[in-house]
Amino acid sequence: MPNWAFNKVMLVGMKTDVEASINGILNEGDVDFNKIIPMPAHQPDLLEPNPFWAEGDMPFVLNEIFGRNTWYDWSVANWGTKWNARDTSISGNLVEFDTAWAGVSKVILEWSRKFPAVDMGYDVSYEAENVVDHYVIRAGEEISYWEEELEYEEYEEEE
Numbered sequence: 001m002p003n004w005a006f007n008k009v010m011l012v013g014m015k016t017d018v019e020a021s022i023n024g025i026l027n028e029g030d031v032d033f034n035k036i037i038p039m040p041a042h043q044p045d046l047l048e049p050n051p052f053w054a055e056g057d058m059p060f061v062l063n064e065i066f067g068r069n070t071w072y073d074w075s076v077a078n079w080g081t082k083w084n085a086r087d088t089s090i091s092g093n094l095v096e097f098d099t100a101w102a103g104v105s106k107v108i109l110e111w112s113r114k115f116p117a118v119d120m121g122y123d124v125s126y127e128a129e130n131v132v133d134h135y136v137i138r139a140g141e142e143i144s145y146w147e148e149e150l151e152y153e154e155y156e157e158e159e
Helices: 015-023 062-066 071-078 105-114
Strands: 004-012 086-091 094-100 119-126 131-138 141-149
Touching: 004 015, 105 119, 105 131, 105 141
Parallel strands: none
Antiparallel strands: 004 094, 004 119, 086 094, 119 131, 131 141
């Protein structure tokens, strides 16, 4: 079981552009990285694709074409994490979702390239860590990045 990364993307722009951007990454209400950076088809039965949790190895010959031999290697290299998003929540112009182990700045940068009229603030925090990565992204370019260390106060149980 992985530790989870908690991702928040705040979209800023004209309402119609923000809505188009959000719709551009959703698949049946969930964030789907395949909508932004599609994973090459590789499953044995292409009639029953599994876009959310890739299964199986890519044939060795595809290594030359895609640069990776397994869905895992491809996912980490291209998305930044091994699995697609889970637990999507959308409220207005805020999109939240979880990822396994790591944030997905590569996906967010490409999402922004596809919707350049929308600026994005991207924050990712990590389970069991006291750090948040903050990005400001415009038209596929990282405008600003900073890391914030969080301080936790000691908690004592009341008797």
